[in-house]
Amino acid sequence: MNKNLEKTSKFLSYILRHQPEAIGIALDSNGWIEIETLIMQANQHGEYLTRDLIEEVVKTSDKKRFTISEDGLKIRAAQGHSTKQVEIKYQQQIPPEFLYHGTATRFIDSIKEQGLIAGDRHYVHLSFDEQTANAVGKRHGKPIVLKVKALLMHQQGFKFYLADNGVWLTHTVPNTFFTF
Numbered sequence: 741m742n743k744n745l746e747k748t749s750k751f752l753s754y755i756l757r758h759q760p761e762a763i764g765i766a767l768d769s770n771g772w773i774e775i776e777t778l779i780m781q782a783n784q785h786g787e788y789l790t791r792d793l794i795e796e797v798v799k800t801s802d803k804k805r806f807t808i809s810e811d812g813l814k815i816r817a818a819q820g821h822s823t824k825q826v827e828i829k830y831q832q833q834i835p836p837e838f839l840y841h842g843t844a845t846r847f848i849d850s851i852k853e854q855g856l857i858a859g860d861r862h863y864v865h866l867s868f869d870e871q872t873a874n875a876v877g878k879r880h881g882k883p884i885v886l887k888v889k890a891l892l893m894h895q896q897g898f899k900f901y902l903a904d905n906g907v908w909l910t911h912t913v914p915n916t917f918f919t920f
């Protein structure tokens with residue numbers, strides 16, 4: 741992804757996951773916003789944004805971070821929200837036996853004590869494979885991957901959801917359900 745697209749992708753993540761009010765927009769409870777409104781408000785707040793640029797970012801996003809609605813009129817972030825405006829009704833799914841969580845070694849003591857918590861985001865994010873989890877962990881420092889007993893958790897009543905882009909979500913992972 742080139743620098744321009746990366747900048748736009750970061751801007752869209754910020755607005756569609758965390759601070760829609762920064763450009764005076766309101767997302768609906770499923771996270772959607774009209775693309776036309778988004779463009780207009782972004783431009784009014786000094787951020788260059790066009791339909792072409794948005795489509796290019798959506799198409800080239802390695803993690804499929806954003807989803808355009810079937811009618812082509814709206815956009816949302818697939819996951820990762822912290823804004824209180826959004827409460828996406830993700831479909832509950834039965835997880836595979838194991839899912840993976842990438843984090844940084846500096847968080848390990850706290851994670852061992854408290855389990856995995858969502859923090860500012862709405863969910864704990866889990867990856868289908870170790871390699872992806874490792875990349876997620878690298879964002880925070882020296883990476884370490886936790887192996888989460890997802891199916892066992894499901895069998896014990898914990899709910900799992902699958903976002904549009906294949907990222908698994910759950911509310912919390914108690915410390916009895918993972919190994920390193």
Ligand code: HQG
Nearest residue numbers: 805820843844847850851854855856857861865876880907
């Ligand atoms: C850690 C990215 C201390 C947790 C990724 C993580 C993902 C704890 C950090 C998505 C803890 C939160 C989310 C505890 C959890 N004590 N630290 N008890 N429990 N943590 O960024 O999962 O590239 O909010 O391990 O691909 O890293 O932005 O979550 O290290 O899908 O599209 O607290 O964001 O996608 O960090 O990443 P984050 P995450 P994008």
